[in-house]
Amino acid sequence: MKPPIPFNRPYTDDREVQAAAAVLRSGVLRGDGYASKRVQELLRQDTGARFAFFTTSCTHALEIAILTLDIKPGDEVIMPSFTFVSTANAVVLQGGVPVFADILPGTLNLDMEDVERKISARTKAIIPVHYDGVSVDMDSLINISAKYGIKIIEDAAQAGDAYYKNQHLGTLGDIGCLSFHDTKNITCGEGGAFLTNDEEIARKAEIIREKGTNRSAFLRGEVDKYTWINRGSSYIQSDILAGILEAQWAKREEIRKLREKIWMEYHRSLESFEHARWLSRPEIPDFAQSNYHTYFITTRREEDRDPLLDALKEAGILATFHYVPLHSSPFGRSICKTSELPQTDKLSNSLIRLPIYPGLHETHPDFAKRVVTVLRTFFTQVKK
Numbered sequence: 001m002k003p004p005i006p007f008n009r010p011y012t013d014d015r016e017v018q019a020a021a022a023v024l025r026s027g028v029l030r031g032d033g034y035a036s037k038r039v040q041e042l043l044r045q046d047t048g049a050r051f052a053f054f055t056t057s058c059t060h061a062l063e064i065a066i067l068t069l070d071i072k073p074g075d076e077v078i079m080p081s082f083t084f085v086s087t088a089n090a091v092v093l094q095g096g097v098p099v100f101a102d103i104l105p106g107t108l109n110l111d112m113e114d115v116e117r118k119i120s121a122r123t124k125a126i127i128p129v130h131y132d133g134v135s136v137d138m139d140s141l142i143n144i145s146a147k148y149g150i151k152i153i154e155d156a157a158q159a160g161d162a163y164y165k166n167q168h169l170g171t172l173g174d175i176g177c178l179s180f181h182d183t184k185n186i187t188c189g190e191g192g193a194f195l196t197n198d199e200e201i202a203r204k205a206e207i208i209r210e211k212g213t214n215r216s217a218f219l220r221g222e223v224d225k226y227t228w229i230n231r232g233s234s235y236i237q238s239d240i241l242a243g244i245l246e247a248q249w250a251k252r253e254e255i256r257k258l259r260e261k262i263w264m265e266y267h268r269s270l271e272s273f274e275h276a277r278w279l280s281r282p283e284i285p286d287f288a289q290s291n292y293h294t295y296f297i298t299t300r301r302e303e304d305r306d307p308l309l310d311a312l313k314e315a316g317i318l319a320t321f322h323y324v325p326l327h328s329s330p331f332g333r334s335i336c337k338t339s340e341l342p343q344t345d346k347l348s349n350s351l352i353r354l355p356i357y358p359g360l361h362e363t364h365p366d367f368a369k370r371v372v373t374v375l376r377t378f379f380t381q382v383k384k
């Protein structure tokens, strides 16, 4: 049996080791030290956001966003059901109500027609998720948000180094949230960022992130004591991880290019499978510059997905499904407004993500051939 192909591997080397060691030697290990300041400056410069805060996770950046926009009990927030729990949890923790909109085949991103249908007098915000580092249709979303006066929080967890018409994702709405979890392209293990161009939002977020205090203003010498100003929590990340992130962020183009090569190899190899109507391949709309976070396929028949995942696993290819849609989860069913989400149901039941990580060509040069062999055997047998 050939060595198994893992689904994902963080792309770290001596650069991250040196960066962490440098922070440890500096004696400043807490958050918002020298390394955090440098990484926040890098995030500002490279994403184009006016304000960037390094946070403990994207989950926490989303929580800060909901607190900053003062989402109250009963307020509705539109989002896809096909997302990670954190998108909805941030809303639910403040008593808000997630309202799910359907997604589109090809990108698995929000369907703007359904978003507009879901708007009510209680809608306070929309959270688009840029699935797989491919942008949602931001011009349409921004038009909807302007028409109804609704805020946009971009869940750009998977979208570090991904763009909409050359603008970094997370900087087009009112707030953007990035993830640096070790499943993401650019990682420091656990971590996130809160981005905004709005000074008032930034001021509020800074306080919420610092346990509800104005300690950041105090450290800048703007007030002579710091005190409790608002609700908040401990959302500041250690400088050790900031150092690691600084090293990773510098490698982002290298990481993107290595992933793109793998993505393209799958895409070419699976073209004939799409023509045979066994599966669909992902789409990247013209307005999006992808970071090639994952390569996914959707099987034409939902019933093929699980046995195909088993066949891949048996061949040592650690492919995975993704999100159990929140509207069909036990907690989601109990608290969320229910509605028909036919594409979400169909696509999530037929989705398979294939292994992709920088270095896959070196560790398993025959990865695409192995995947194609399993898929061809599976589909030719299923067809009989």
Ligand SMILES: Cc1ncc(COP(=O)(O)O)c(C=O)c1O
Residues within 6 Å of the ligand: 057, 058, 059, 060, 083, 084, 086, 087, 129, 155, 157, 158, 178, 179, 180, 181, 191, 192
């Ligand atoms: C769409 C989405 N939002 C939020 C998160 C949470 O990110 P973190 O692990 O940094 O909290 C994830 C994590 O995978 C995600 O996929």
